[in-house]
Amino acid sequence: MEKPFILHMLTTAKNLSPFDVNMAMDAGWISAVPYINVEPSEVRGLVQDAIFSRSPKGLLRTAIFIGGRETKQAMDMLKMAKNSMVPPFEVSVFADPSGAFTTAAGMVAAVEKELQDKFHTTLEGKNVLALGGTGPVGQAAAVIAAQAGAAVRIIGRQLDKAERIAELCSEEFGDGKINVSAGADADKAEYMKTADVVFATGAAGIELLSAELIAAAPQLKVVADVNAVPPAGIAGVDAFDNGKPLAGSISGAVALGALAIGNIKYQAQSRLLKRMLESDTPLFLHFEHAFDVAREFIRTTN
Amino acid sequence: MSKRSILHMFDPMPNNSPFDVNMALDAGFDVLMPYSNVKLESIHNLTQDVIFSRSPSGVKKTAIFIGGRDMGLAIDMLEACKPAMVPPFQVSVFADPSGAYTTAAALVACVEASLGKIHGKSLAGSKALVFGGTGPVGIATGVIASLQGAETYLVDHLSLDTANDVVKQYNRRFNAHMLGAVAHNDAEKAALLADADIVFCTAKAGIRVLSAAVLAQARQLKVAGDVNAVPPSGIEGLDFNHSATPLLNAIQAENPVGVGALSIGNIKYKLQQTLLKSLLETETPLFIDFRDAFEKARTLV
Numbered sequence: 001m002e003k004p005f006i007l008h009m010l011t012t013a014k015n016l017s018p019f020d021v022n023m024a025m026d027a028g029w030i031s032a033v034p035y036i037n038v039e040p041s042e043v044r045g046l047v048q049d050a051i052f053s054r055s056p057k058g059l060l061r062t063a064i065f066i067g068g069r070e071t072k073q074a075m076d077m078l079k080m081a082k083n084s085m086v087p088p089f090e091v092s093v094f095a096d097p098s099g100a101f102t103t104a105a106g107m108v109a110a111v112e113k114e115l116q117d118k119f120h121t122t123l124e125g126k127n128v129l130a131l132g133g134t135g136p137v138g139q140a141a142a143v144i145a146a147q148a149g150a151a152v153r154i155i156g157r158q159l160d161k162a163e164r165i166a167e168l169c170s171e172e173f174g175d176g177k178i179n180v181s182a183g184a185d186a187d188k189a190e191y192m193k194t195a196d197v198v199f200a201t202g203a204a205g206i207e208l209l210s211a212e213l214i215a216a217a218p219q220l221k222v223v224a225d226v227n228a229v230p231p232a233g234i235a236g237v238d239a240f241d242n243g244k245p246l247a248g249s250i251s252g253a254v255a256l257g258a259l260a261i262g263n264i265k266y267q268a269q270s271r272l273l274k275r276m277l278e279s280d281t282p283l284f285l286h287f288e289h290a291f292d293v294a295r296e297f298i299r300t301t302n
Numbered sequence: 303m304s305k306r307s308i309l310h311m312f313d314p315m316p317n318n319s320p321f322d323v324n325m326a327l328d329a330g331f332d333v334l335m336p337y338s339n340v341k342l343e344s345i346h347n348l349t350q351d352v353i354f355s356r357s358p359s360g361v362k363k364t365a366i367f368i369g370g371r372d373m374g375l376a377i378d379m380l381e382a383c384k385p386a387m388v389p390p391f392q393v394s395v396f397a398d399p400s401g402a403y404t405t406a407a408a409l410v411a412c413v414e415a416s417l418g419k420i421h422g423k424s425l426a427g428s429k430a431l432v433f434g435g436t437g438p439v440g441i442a443t444g445v446i447a448s449l450q451g452a453e454t455y456l457v458d459h460l461s462l463d464t465a466n467d468v469v470k471q472y473n474r475r476f477n478a479h480m481l482g483a484v485a486h487n488d489a490e491k492a493a494l495l496a497d498a499d500i501v502f503c504t505a506k507a508g509i510r511v512l513s514a515a516v517l518a519q520a521r522q523l524k525v526a527g528d529v530n531a532v533p534p535s536g537i538e539g540l541d542f543n544h545s546a547t548p549l550l551n552a553i554q555a556e557n558p559v560g561v562g563a564l565s566i567g568n569i570k571y572k573l574q575q576t577l578l579k580s581l582l583e584t585e586t587p588l589f590i591d592f593r594d595a596f597e598k599a600r601t602l603v
Contacts, residue, residue: 089531
């Protein structure tokens with residue numbers, strides 16, 4: 001009898017996200033086992049317990065998922081997990097804290113598609129504003145867009161926090177190869193004069209971009225809002241918008257709403273979960289890989 | 303539809319061990335249910351909730367696993383399950399905290415087999431040292447060896463008091479005759495090793511406990527077993543795939559051999575699988591601890 005597919009699901013939070021559990025089961029994992037309130041220092045022990053209890057062949061049917069709420073912590077845990085493997089005793093690991101990596105990947109891939117379809121251009125050299133960008137989704141989106149060649153600025157209400165997060169994105173997540181900058185929410189109007197793309201990834205129920213600022217943006221091309229709860233994070237964007245002209249834009253910008261982004265996010269998460277099932281070498285997956293599969297999904301469905 | 307088999311996994315720790323989870327699913331249980339932060343005083347009620355929610359034919363497809371990191375607490379929990387059963391509403395219970403019982407059982411059984419085959423000796427009358435002796439695997443190893451008649455020392459790397467406390471507690475509980483010892487440094491290790499017949503190395507993964515220089519002081523070492531699978535091995539020159547392989551660094555000893563983590567792990571794996579499967583196959587409820595595990599391990603080596 002073939003061994004069952006087992007996904008060990010680690011989270012630093014009190015509970016797993018039922019979202020991740022459903023996704024894992026639907027991707028084909030037979031058992032999804034929760035480990036909650038996990039301290040980063042416990043990762044090594046848990047990983048080694050997982051790898052030393054199956055043969056290398058059985059380990060091909062075993063993987064670890066890292067949830068939680070925090071980007072840096074999840075990336076650190078992913079690194080620790082990778083360093084705890086003892087080849088040939090090793091398993092795949094996928095970090096997606098609060099689904100932020102796949103959400104960010106879905107959003108950036110959708111934006112890239114709109115830039116291509118409506119403006120025949122790419123992210124390369126575009127000015128991107130990540131509004132409410134200090135949270136997990138904003139951080140990952142900033143890094144992914146910067147890695148695709150965009151000039152990304154993280155906008156937050158507290159400038160010092162935005163600066164700290166921008167540096168974390170550039171140095172830690174971008175490996176020093178990208179340069180994400182920061183700006184204060186109060187200076188938003190100034191930045192909108194040169195913005196090509198806007199991501200809205202703030203807390204639900206807060207309007208981050210007003211109709212006035214949209215009307216005053218001369219080169220705005222695509223806006224994306226991950227908020228599905230009214231009021232919208234970007235004035236005039238509906239959760240169902242999928243490349244619809246943005247009301248009041250003088251530059252012909254189009255809008256992406258939460259459900260259009262969510263669809264690609266879903267595909268990206270599902271594909272990475274399946275990739276771990278099928279791979280015959282261990283994979284260590286995070287936002288970069290999420291972006292790869294999100295792009296792949298868009299390419300294959302066009 | 304026939305009822306699915308369910309393993310209720312009681313664990314005093316904040317989380318179950320992925321080790322136990324993999325093993326239980328591989329043994330054929332359909333459904334695992336983790337219970338974390340379980341207290342000893344909750345065992346009675348949890349057990350009764352397990353037995354009274356299925357028919358007597360259903361409870362045959364139901365079992366309890368006790369995990370954790372604490373060797374004594376696991377035994378207490380196993381014992382606490384027994385009076386909670388109400389025949390014919392009863393299920394089997396298997397205690398194996400972090401796999402420590404089955405690891406210890408496999409370690410001692412492998413070492414015993416090499417001792418007999420290569421040196422014609424038994425555990426009875428041999429002097430055995432358990433390094434990392436105050437951890438869960440070490441304690442279970444020490445108790446099993448002592449109950450087989452070996453003069454067994456649990457060696458702590460920091461404190462003689464710790465070793466003696468553990469020894470006293472577990473001797474009383476299991477009628478064993480272990481002794482406590484401490485080895486802070488190579489000189490103290492060498493002194494202990496001088497007239498030892500057997501070394502069990504159950505220290506933390508990735509810690510080198512006995513160097514070649516220390517091993518060179520062992521005059522009558524016969525068999526060494528090391529459960530550490532993460533390099534470096536606990537005993538220098540003893541590789542994780544060694545199986546009764548000459549232990550060249552013990553230059554003074556006559557024909558010493560080593561058993562590595564992979565050989566022990568193979569037996570441990572088979573043992574744990576056999577015991578988990580027996581929970582599903584048995585007609586009468588089983589209560590399995592490390593002593594039962596050792597008896598079964600002997601039949602496997």
